[in-house]
Amino acid sequence: MSAKRLLRLFPLPCAETGLNNIYLEEFGWHRSDPDKPVVAANFVTSLDGRIAVTSPTDPGMGLPDSLTSREDFRLFLELHAQADCLVTHGEYLRKLEDGKLGNILRLPDEPEFSDLYAWRRERGLAPCPDIVIASSSMVFPLPSSVKKGSTEQKFYVATGKATDQALHDPWHRRGLEVLQAGSSFAVEGGPLVAELARRGYRNIYLVAGPKMLHTMIRDRQLDKLYISVSHQLLGGMDFKTMLDGEPLKPCRLRLNSLLLDKSSDNGFGQFFTSFECTYDE
Numbered sequence: 429m430s431a432k433r434l435l436r437l438f439p440l441p442c443a444e445t446g447l448n449n450i451y452l453e454e455f456g457w458h459r460s461d462p463d464k465p466v467v468a469a470n471f472v473t474s475l476d477g478r479i480a481v482t483s484p485t486d487p488g489m490g491l492p493d494s495l496t497s498r499e500d501f502r503l504f505l506e507l508h509a510q511a512d513c514l515v516t517h518g519e520y521l522r523k524l525e526d527g528k529l530g531n532i533l534r535l536p537d538e539p540e541f542s543d544l545y546a547w548r549r550e551r552g553l554a555p556c557p558d559i560v561i562a563s564s565s566m567v568f569p570l571p572s573s574v575k576k577g578s579t580e581q582k583f584y585v586a587t588g589k590a591t592d593q594a595l596h597d598p599w600h601r602r603g604l605e606v607l608q609a610g611s612s613f614a615v616e617g618g619p620l621v622a623e624l625a626r627r628g629y630r631n632i633y634l635v636a637g638p639k640m641l642h643t644m645i646r647d648r649q650l651d652k653l654y655i656s657v658s659h660q661l662l663g664g665m666d667f668k669t670m671l672d673g674e675p676l677k678p679c680r681l682r683l684n685s686l687l688l689d690k691s692s693d694n695g696f697g698q699f700f701t702s703f704e705c706t707y708d709e
């Protein structure tokens with residue numbers, strides 16, 4: 429993977445560039461802003477906008493294998509490595525417990541990714557970011573694969589103020605702080621980022637789905653959006669796109685980088701794009 433080359437199409441001039449470190453350094457999102465944390469998200473999509481589909485063999489909604497690639501995973505981890513806090517959600521932990529998804533709340537303990545741990549160490553970051561689990565139901569497990577890192581990773585639950593206090597108690601008993609970040613049952617972006625800023629977090633990475641992305645854009649909290657666009661069409665009637673929720677006031681995306689991978693290890697080409705998010709007054 430270290431020798432993998434990409435073509436940088438933007439910013440101009442076009443040039444060949446290496447894959448490794450491109451999101452860690454040149455087009456990274458890590459910033460230490462004393463005023464407001466930076467919030468970043470990453471998605472991989474087909475050219476017809478599918479981020480998840482059902483299939484004849486698996487009626488559950490999921491990321492199709494054809495969208496995954498080693499190249500995209502490496503860049504996903506480079507973005508992950510820059511975070512002091514990850515925001516995930518209850519459904520992810522339910523799927524992790526059921527063995528439907530792997531643990532992406534920690535960087536992999538593999539020699540191939542040791543440079544990411546070194547990068548964090550050099551910047552005074554803990555080996556793994558702390559974790560926020562957004563949930564309205566507040567009913568989800570903490571699987572053992574997640575708890576493995578719990579001595580060095582702090583966990584929070586984030587929810588709306590209207591949720592039943594009785595649902596908070598089990599989490600308090602387990603030593604997790606419950607962040608009340610929203611006036612109803614759902615988490616809202618502004619209060620969540622404010623709670624995290626108060627606790628000193630500066631680089632917040634969404635490892636969540638279309639509902640949390642919608643929440644963060646609706647509430648004008650998302651700063652950086654990374655989208656990998658795989659050169660394939662998936663079709664189908666049941667699918668998810670990046671956003672799930674009511675119509676939004678358009679969020680303006682200013683192109684920051686556009687990279688071409690002519691052929692990823694999955695056999696498809698792909699664009700790696702990154703954007704700055706701006707919001708009209």
Ligand SMILES: NC(=O)c1ccc[n+]([C@@H]2O[C@H](COP(=O)([O-])OP(=O)(O)OC[C@H]3O[C@@H](n4cnc5c(N)ncnc54)[C@H](OP(=O)(O)O)[C@@H]3O)[C@@H](O)[C@H]2O)c1
Binds near residue numbers: 480564
């Ligand atoms: N291709 C990609 O890059 C990509 C990325 C992410 C996800 N996906 C796929 O997309 C599909 C749907 O995504 P998903 O299941 O990850 O996420 P989702 O449908 O957006 O949200 C799932 C859960 O997150 C919690 N949640 C979301 N927003 C919340 C809010 N504002 N306040 C409180 N809780 C909130 C809720 O948990 P509770 O039920 O506990 O209340 C909700 O059930 C999945 O198949 C997934 O694999 C693809």
